[in-house]
Amino acid sequence: MVHKVQGVVARFKGAPVTLETILVPDPGPGEALVDIITSGVCHTDLHYKLGQISDDFPFLLGHEATGVVSAVGPDVTEVAPGDRVILNWRAVCGECRACRRGRPQYCFNTHNATQKMTLEDGTELTPALGIGAFAEKTLVAAGQCTKVDPEADAAAVGLLGCGVMAGIGAALNTGGVQRGDSVAVIGCGGVGSAAIAGAALAGATTIIAVDINDTKLDRALTMGATDTVNSSENDPVEAIRALTGGFGADVVIDAVGRPETYQQAFYARDLAGTVVLVGVPSPEMTLELPLLDVFGRGGSLKSSWYGDCLPSRDFPMLVSLYQQGRLDLDAFVSERIGIGQIEEAFDKMREGTVLRSVVEL
Structure with a gap:
């Protein structure tokens, strides 16, 4: 039929x-x-x-x-x-x-x-x-x-x-955010806002939202962000470092997916910190970083596909947290x-x- x-x-x-x-x-x-x-x-x-x-x-x-x-x-x-x-x-x-x-x-x-x-x-x-x-x-x-x-x-x-799982998973699964971590999220659309919610769910104590849109930044505060940075007015790398004792964040999530935002994420993380790319680049984009900086800063550079989720495991768990009022x-x-x-x-x-x-x- x-x-x-x-x-x-x-x-x-x-x-x-x-x-x-x-x-x-x-x-x-x-x-x-x-x-x-x-x-x-x-x-x-x-x-x-x-x-x-x-x-x-x-x-x-x-x-x-x-x-x-x-x-x-x-x-x-x-x-x-x-x-x-x-x-x-x-x-x-x-x-x-x-x-x-x-x-x-x-x-x-x-x-x-x-x-x-x-x-x-x-x-x-x-x-x-x-x-x-x-x-x-x-x-x-x-x-x-x-x-x-x-x-x-x-x-x-x-x-x-799709989008909410991609963001939450970027924080929980790919980024491995832990209690007490500092997290910065660059780009506060649907995926970035979900990454902020995921970081809050994991118990991060400093969650920095970065965007060029004040409306999105205000909304990020309702999702769990503790601080905001308008990157059209302030250097986001310096601002993130200032909000994390001068060191940089433990986990920085790029929810935009452009070479310039990835470079910001790379330099805004602490030594041995983690960068997670969840924003999707377009095919023509290329990235250039000093290889010595990649070596010298240590840590992890990760890409997050679908928040590295396993739907049969993650969907019911997150629905349950939603029904409990925790998400x-x-x-x-x-x-x-x-x-x-x-x-x-x-x-x-x-x-x-x-x-x-x-x-x-």
């Missing part, structure tokens, strides 16, 4: 998105059909629309999603119809060298649904991050579904599907919108006036 649903498609590079009829097949082996409840509007969706990830147009956008499993294919045991799930874009294979070494969060062979969703004329769609959640239904690999408590607010917990995921939901308001949400994202617009289906 083929399901006809409405979905948001980016047909051409840079063109406005359109609401189209999407054909979604029933699940085959290892696949799940999911009725989407909510989906956050993430910067990654904008990158897809602008052709900054690949040229495999047309794209079915959306990926930060919660939904209800409506059907599963043969041999699927992870989830069953009726399960409330958060979708993820790293269904681990269980067989690659990372999985065999007990490090499935670094799986090198993550996978998506085998069957294709199409437009009515048969044109195959590329779902954003293998999900395509700006649609009433989507088809994913069953391993992309993580079962969670259905009582949790779908709009809030669905953001764990304010509601604060990331700036507005709830309809499926026809994606372009307006992209505009607000560019203006920096929202953390997340969340589509409710």
Whole structure:
């Protein structure tokens, strides 16, 4: 059976998105059909629309999603119809060298649904991050579904599907922030704000938010930042050092992903400190650092993929913390919108006036 649903498609590079009829097949082996409840509007969706990830147009956008499993294919045991799930874009294979070494969060062979969703004329769609959640239904690999408590607010917990998990994981998993640490976060959009929340959750005592936008800095204080630095007015390296006894922060997280912000992160950390890159650079960017400084400062330079998360472990744990009142995921939901308001949400994202617009289906 083929399901006809409405979905948001980016047909051409840079063109406005359109609401189209999407054909979604029933699940085959290892696949799940999911009725989407909510989906956050993430910067990654904008990158897809602008052709900054690949040229495999047309794209079915959306990926930060919660939904209800409506059907599963043969041999699927992870989830069953009726399960409330958060979708993820790293269904681990269980067989690659990372999985065999007990490090499935670094799986090198993550996978998506085998069957294709199409437009009515048969044109195959590329779902954003293998999900395509700006649609009433989507088809994913069953391993992309993580079962969670259905009582949790779908709009809030669905953001764990990408940006919020990336930021929290950059602090907790990649950065290994500990009680009493000092942490600086450069860039206070959705991912950076989540990194601040993750550092606070870990017990960091000094959390420095760095941005060029005072509105974002004020918001960072509500997320757990103890200090703010407007880097358009102050040298962020000197300011971070001044706030950490002259030494630099134990962990510096670059949530922007530009050569200049990475250099700031590199020099704003303490000796033997850790730099975490979670902001996504564009392909043409290059970095130049004196190799002697890399050697002489010691410590760790890390990249954080999806917050180095393991969805089956991290999503339920963070949902539980949210339900206990220890992690304010509601604060990331700036507005709830309809499926026809994606372009307006992209505009607000560019203006920096929202953390997340969340589509409710």
